[in-house]
Amino acid sequence: MARASGMAISTVRKGRDEGRRGATPEDTVEVRRSAAKRPYEVAHPEEWPALEKIAATGSRADCGIVAIRLRSTRRPGPARRRGYTRPRKGVPVKAAVYAEYGPPDVVQIAEVEAPAPKDGEVLVEVHAASINPYDWHFVRGLPRLMRLVSGLRRPKDTRLGADVAGRVRAVGAGVTRFKPGDAAFGICRGSVAELVCAPESALVEMPANVSFAQAAAAGIAALTALQALRDKGRVRAGQTVLVNGAAGGVGTFAVQIARANGAGVTGVCSARNVELVKSIGADHVVDYTREDFTKSGRRYDLILDCVGNHSLGAFTRVLAARGTYVGVGGGGVRPEDFSGVAWTAAMLGRSIAQLVRNLFGRQKLTGLLAKGKTEDLETLRGLLASGEVTPVIDRRFALAEVRDALRYVEEGHARGKVVIGVHG
Numbered sequence: 001m002a003r004a005s006g007m008a009i010s011t012v013r014k015g016r017d018e019g020r021r022g023a024t025p026e027d028t029v030e031v032r033r034s035a036a037k038r039p040y041e042v043a044h045p046e047e048w049p050a051l052e053k054i055a056a057t058g059s060r061a062d063c064g065i066v067a068i069r070l071r072s073t074r075r076p077g078p079a080r081r082r083g084y085t086r087p088r089k090g091v092p093v094k095a096a097v098y099a100e101y102g103p104p105d106v107v108q109i110a111e112v113e114a115p116a117p118k119d120g121e122v123l124v125e126v127h128a129a130s131i132n133p134y135d136w137h138f139v140r141g142l143p144r145l146m147r148l149v150s151g152l153r154r155p156k157d158t159r160l161g162a163d164v165a166g167r168v169r170a171v172g173a174g175v176t177r178f179k180p181g182d183a184a185f186g187i188c189r190g191s192v193a194e195l196v197c198a199p200e201s202a203l204v205e206m207p208a209n210v211s212f213a214q215a216a217a218a219g220i221a222a223l224t225a226l227q228a229l230r231d232k233g234r235v236r237a238g239q240t241v242l243v244n245g246a247a248g249g250v251g252t253f254a255v256q257i258a259r260a261n262g263a264g265v266t267g268v269c270s271a272r273n274v275e276l277v278k279s280i281g282a283d284h285v286v287d288y289t290r291e292d293f294t295k296s297g298r299r300y301d302l303i304l305d306c307v308g309n310h311s312l313g314a315f316t317r318v319l320a321a322r323g324t325y326v327g328v329g330g331g332g333v334r335p336e337d338f339s340g341v342a343w344t345a346a347m348l349g350r351s352i353a354q355l356v357r358n359l360f361g362r363q364k365l366t367g368l369l370a371k372g373k374t375e376d377l378e379t380l381r382g383l384l385a386s387g388e389v390t391p392v393i394d395r396r397f398a399l400a401e402v403r404d405a406l407r408y409v410e411e412g413h414a415r416g417k418v419v420i421g422v423h424g
């Protein structure tokens with residue numbers, strides 16, 4: 001929480017606020033970092049000592065901050081009384097956008113008008129966003145079938161990103177769980193941007209023990225792992241769980257969540273990731289470059305498949321008699337796996353085979369489309385806060401490097417999550 005509790009700032013800004021009063025726990029400390037007409041941003045707690053010094057000496061030399069102000073919630077103005085702080089009109093913000101389908105090169109960092117929160121929405125200053133295969137699927141419009149929803153000839157929604165962590169800048173009418181200055185994480189379309197509006201229900205408070213980058217990493221990937229294991233797989237203590245693709249975004253969360261539920265976990269990954277997968281709690285690791293787990297003869301109560309690189313028959317061979325297979329990957333990890341009619345034919349065949357096996361067999365074969373439910377984000381919040389789950393971050397990119405981040409994820413060998421640092 002970026003509250004001013006305990007701060008001794010009494011001199012704030014030249015002019016109107018100077019010498020007005022000392023900070024109270026109800027205040028948020030905001031700073032302006034450049035003489036150019038940029039909006040005030042909520043100060044980071046790490047900056048407080050520097051701010052105290054400025055307040056004491058009046059000198060702002062070499063600190064990169066040109067003005068400080070306290071935003072009080074004690075005497076709300078008319079707009080704040082309605083629960084809504086209007087963002088400054090006409091101030092452009094940077095956002096990653098794409099106007100046509102294609103490789104990562106079609107993504108541009110553009111200046112767009114600052115969004116304003118509607119009723120029930122929260123305006124978030126994005127500190128970090130993370131990239132999922134979901135993002136390149138939308139940018140490329142692959143598999144082509146998805147264009148029925150995302151836009152036949154060109155994308156209907158040109159914003160990039162879904163996972164977000166940042167500070168609340170303003171709230172729309174009716175928002176009760178957040179106020180300006182709160183740190184929050186969750187899911188919202190267009191998160192690769194400086195400012196974004198998210199429905200209140202798609203965000204939860206960030207635990208104090210994780211960074212913005214870690215919180216942003218725990219979006220779609222962590223929700224997918226949680227919902228696949230708990231809701232579809234009904235994971236429980238003592239079960240044997242196999243995670244195919246254990247070193248990726250979903251897999252690294254799945255290994256930890258299965259472990260936190262008391263299951264014995266086997267992770268499947270390449271040789272270079274064996275130690276990583278062991279370090280996050282896997283009891284056994286299969287290096288797929290040396291061994292094909294579908295021919296091992298070992299059986300598992302629950303298989304979470306994040307790759308889709310074996311036939312259903314191969315998976316059921318190593319599934320216990322009453323075991324559950326949950327497929328979250330759509331038949332590959334790279335764009336070329338999803339192009340052409342071959343993918344559509346393979347998926348159709350797989351769906352029919354799944355239906356038939358479910359009708360006549362005792363094993364359960366199912367898939368999942370993750371949903372951004374508030375209660376599940378709260379569950380993730382608890383797992384992060386308790387330390388049972390720690391996001392694995394592979395690489396960090398700046399906002400301007402978002403195309404490189406997409407290219408990297410498209411290679412299909414991310415080790416955990418890829419994060420875009422925006423503010424801070």
Ligand SMILES: NC(=O)c1ccc[n+]([C@@H]2O[C@H](COP(=O)([O-])OP(=O)(O)OC[C@H]3O[C@@H](n4cnc5c(N)ncnc54)[C@H](OP(=O)(O)O)[C@@H]3O)[C@@H](O)[C@H]2O)c1
Binds near residue numbers: 220248251270271328
């Ligand atoms: N249904 C949903 O709601 C949903 C939600 C999120 C994600 N997904 C899908 O789930 C899949 C995984 O997502 P993600 O975020 O984990 O992707 P990711 O972060 O890009 O992970 C890719 C991982 O796949 C592993 N891999 C590649 N080839 C493999 C192989 N032959 N055997 C085992 N592992 C292999 C890589 O490990 P190595 O480098 O060790 O090979 C890498 O760590 C994607 O297809 C994504 O679209 C679906």
